[in-house]
Amino acid sequence: MKKKSRLIIIGLDGVPFDLLKSLSDKGVMPNVKECISQGIFKRMRSSIPEISSVAWSSIITGTNPGQHGIFGFVDFYPLSYKLDFLNYYDLRSSPFWETTNRKSVIINIPSTYPVRPMNGIHISGFVSIDLEKAVYPKVLIKELKKIDYRIDVDSNLAHKSLDLFLGDMDKALKGRISAYKYFWNSSDWDIFMFVFTETDRLMHFMWDAYEDELHKHHGDFMRYFEQIDRAIGEINSSIDKDDLFILLSDHGFERLGKDIFINNVLMKEGFLRFKGAAEENHCLEDIGDGVKAFALDPSRIYINLKGKYPEGGVDLRDRDKVINDLIVLFSSLEVDGRLAIKDVHRKEDIYEGQFLDQAPDLVLIGNEGFNLRANLNVREAVNRTIFTGKHKYDNAFFLINSRIDSNTIPENLSVYDILKIIKEYTPYL
Numbered sequence: 163m164k165k166k167s168r169l170i171i172i173g174l175d176g177v178p179f180d181l182l183k184s185l186s187d188k189g190v191m192p193n194v195k196e197c198i199s200q201g202i203f204k205r206m207r208s209s210i211p212e213i214s215s216v217a218w219s220s221i222i223t224g225t226n227p228g229q230h231g232i233f234g235f236v237d238f239y240p241l242s243y244k245l246d247f248l249n250y251y252d253l254r255s256s257p258f259w260e261t262t263n264r265k266s267v268i269i270n271i272p273s274t275y276p277v278r279p280m281n282g283i284h285i286s287g288f289v290s291i292d293l294e295k296a297v298y299p300k301v302l303i304k305e306l307k308k309i310d311y312r313i314d315v316d317s318n319l320a321h322k323s324l325d326l327f328l329g330d331m332d333k334a335l336k337g338r339i340s341a342y343k344y345f346w347n348s349s350d351w352d353i354f355m356f357v358f359t360e361t362d363r364l365m366h367f368m369w370d371a372y373e374d375e376l377h378k379h380h381g382d383f384m385r386y387f388e389q390i391d392r393a394i395g396e397i398n399s400s401i402d403k404d405d406l407f408i409l410l411s412d413h414g415f416e417r418l419g420k421d422i423f424i425n426n427v428l429m430k431e432g433f434l435r436f437k438g439a440a441e442e443n444h445c446l447e448d449i450g451d452g453v454k455a456f457a458l459d460p461s462r463i464y465i466n467l468k469g470k471y472p473e474g475g476v477d478l479r480d481r482d483k484v485i486n487d488l489i490v491l492f493s494s495l496e497v498d499g500r501l502a503i504k505d506v507h508r509k510e511d512i513y514e515g516q517f518l519d520q521a522p523d524l525v526l527i528g529n530e531g532f533n534l535r536a537n538l539n540v541r542e543a544v545n546r547t548i549f550t551g552k553h554k555y556d557n558a559f560f561l562i563n564s565r566i567d568s569n570t571i572p573e574n575l576s577v578y579d580i581l582k583i584i585k586e587y588t589p590y591l
Contacts, residue, residue, distance in 0.1 A: 166352065167402070167406065167588070168351070168353065168354070168401070169353045169355075169405070169406050169408075169584065170353075170354045170397065170401060170405060171356070171408045171409075172355075172356055172357075172358075172397060172408070172409050172410075173355070173357035173410055173412065174358050174361050174410075174411050175214060175357055175362040175411065175412055176214075176362035176412065176414070176415050176553065177365075177411040177414075177415070177558075177559065178415045178416070178554060178558065179206070179414065179558065180414075180557060181372070182194060182411075182561075185384075185387055185391075190384050190391070191387055191391035191394075192391065192395075193391045193392065193394050193395030193398060194394055194561075196398070197394065197407075197561055197563070198561060201563045201564045202560075202561070202568050202571060203561045204559070204560045205557055205559060205560075206410070206411075206558040206560045206575045206577065207556050207575065208412060208414065208555050208556070209227065209413075209577050209578075210227075210507060211233075211234065211460050211461055211525055212413040212414075212527070212553045212554065213234065213235070213413070213460060214288075215234060215235045215248065215272060215273040216234065217413050217577050218271055218274075218357075218412050219232040219273060220577045220578050221577050221580050222258060222274075222355075222581070223255035223258070223581065224578065224580065224581025225255045225515070225578070226512075226514060226515065226578055227517070228509075228513030228514045228516070228517050228521060229254070229255055229514070229515035229517065230253055230254055230515075230517075231252060231517040231520070232248060232253060232273065233462060233521055234458055234459060234460075235273075235289070236458060236459070237252075237520065238520075241470070242471075242472065243445075243447045243471060243472065243473075244446075244447060245458075247289070248273070249273070249275055250273065250274045250277070250278065251278075253273070253274075254516075254517065257274070258353075258584070258585075258591050259280060259281075259282070260280060261591065262281075262590050263281060263590075264281070265349075265352055265353070266281065266282035266283070266284075266351060266352065266353035266354070267282055267351045268280075268282070268283065268285070268355050269285045269338075269341060269345065269356040270285060270286075270313075270338065270357045270358075271286065271355065271357055272289075272357070272359060272412075273288075274287060275289065275290040275291070276292075276295035276296065277295065277296060277297060277298040279298060280298060282349075283298065283299070283302065283349060284298045285297050285298075285302075285306070285311075285341065286313070287313065287314075287359055288314045288359060293306070305344065306341065309337055309340040309341060309344065310336070310337050310340075311338070311340070311341050312333065312334045312337050314334070314363075315327070315330050315331050315334040315360050317363055317366075320363075320367040324367065324368065328382050331364065331386065334360055335386070338360070339389070342356050342393065343396075346397075346400070361387075361390070361411075362415075364383065365415045365551040366549045366550075367549060368382075368551070369418065369551025370417075370550040370551075371550075373417065404565070406562070406563065406565070406566075406584065406587050406588055407563040408560070408561065408563075408580075408584070409560075409562075410558070410560045410561065412577060413553050413554065413555065414553070414554035414556065414559075415554055416531070416552060416554045417550065417552075418531065418533050418549050418550055418551055419532060419533075420545065420546055421532075421533045421535050421545050421546065421547055422495075422528065422532055422534055422543060423535050423536070423537055423542070423543050423545070424457040424535065424536050425456060425537070426540055426542065426543040427492075427495065427543045428455055428457065432454075433455045433456075434449075434455060434456050435449075435451075436448045436449060437450045444538050444539060446538070449466070449471075449473050451475065453475055454466055454475065454476055454484050455484060455523075458536050459536040460535055460536065461525055461526035461534035461536070462522035462524075462525055462536070463522055463524040463525070464523055465484055465523045467481065481523070485508065485523060489524070492506050492526055493506055497532065497544050502529055502532045503526050503527070503528060503529060503534075504527045504528060504530075505526070505527040506524055506526055506527075507524065507525045507526075507527070508523070508524060509521040512525065528552075533549070533553075558577070560580070562583070565587075566583075566587055570583060
């Protein structure tokens with residue numbers, strides 16, 4: 163009897179096309195280099211905004227945020243400025259493993275907490291609060307504790323010591339690899355999806371260590387990717403010729419120059435104000451009279467429409483004027499003599515679907531080196547933090563084994579195209 167083909171997807175959260183190519187060419191990732199030589203390797207665009215919750219939700223559902231309903235890590239309660247931290251139950255389109263009767267092993271996909279019953283095994287990724295709700299079936303928790311499995315690295319350690327942070331990264335990676343090996347070998351599965359998320363953390367805090375060969379932790383950065391490469395090599399050597407094997411990231415990365423705080427810009431230009439003294443700690447529920455717009459992370463701008471928000475001060479007929487004023491403001495925003503914003507997108511131009519009404523009215527994409535944030539209580543519109551790396555929209559990567567027709571891969575590939583490609587070669591999805 164012919165053995166059924168399987169689907170294997172390995173994610174490297176945030177890893178950019180150029181970094182993966184460079185480390186492959188330099189011999190740091192020889193197994194990935196072999197995969198590249200045998201397959202199709204392409205640069206890929208992320209979601210808008212270019213963050214993990216939105217991008218992975220788009221990858222696993224094959225839909226855009228207007229259809230799956232995830233526009234960020236948080237969103238508003240209806241008719242309110244109160245924020246709701248979104249979870250797996252807020253995802254309004256089904257992930258591909260829930261649309262098939264084939265058995266799946268799904269490990270560490272961001273924004274899939276709390277898990278729900280499925281045909282197979284599911285261990286959710288960040289943000290997962292309670293291991294009891296992060297594992298299906300629960301009987302597997304005992305085995306995960308035995309291998310010291312961790313949902314996420316403790317990023318707070320990086321603010322104290324990079325040595326402590328790297329030590330915790332090693333433990334998280336060891337547990338992650340042990341889990342993949344255990345379920346790869348002990349389970350009967352047709353679909354196996356597994357994501358390394360520590361890559362994102364590493365590049366946020368240590369992008370400078372990647373670029374600077376004299377950096378104290380340059381070798382540590384390389385060794386981390388060497389360990390991932392060995393795991394990829396093991397997986398690649400274990401698949402059959404009829405299996406579909408994909409490596410991909412959800413967004414790219416680049417060097418961080420400066421942070422730009424969008425709400426601070428809106429306040430300085432008169433679009434946003436709060437009740438109370440200027441020095442008070444504010445939240446969006448403190449919005450004052452006459453507010454025209456406000457922002458949520460990382461770069462989502464909402465028009466304060468009457469009837470949509472409690473203190474809505476903008477009539478629907480005036481929405482376009484406010485949007486045009488904001489486009490002029492951010493399109494001309496300069497920092498250190500450079501334009502800070504690369505693109506300003508209207509929601510109607512980038513989203514479609516039944517949840518378009520809850521989408522941000524505008525989404526900004528920063529120019530090279532500029533990281534966009536929406537923190538409220540900052541004194542300056544432009545600043546620096548401990549991070550040395552930032553997300554990038556247009557340099558994620560996609561790598562697929564060679565048994566497919568390259569003509570089926572869109573030239574201008576995006577995260578929204580991935581499931582369509584998979585379905586082309588996986589009839590049971």
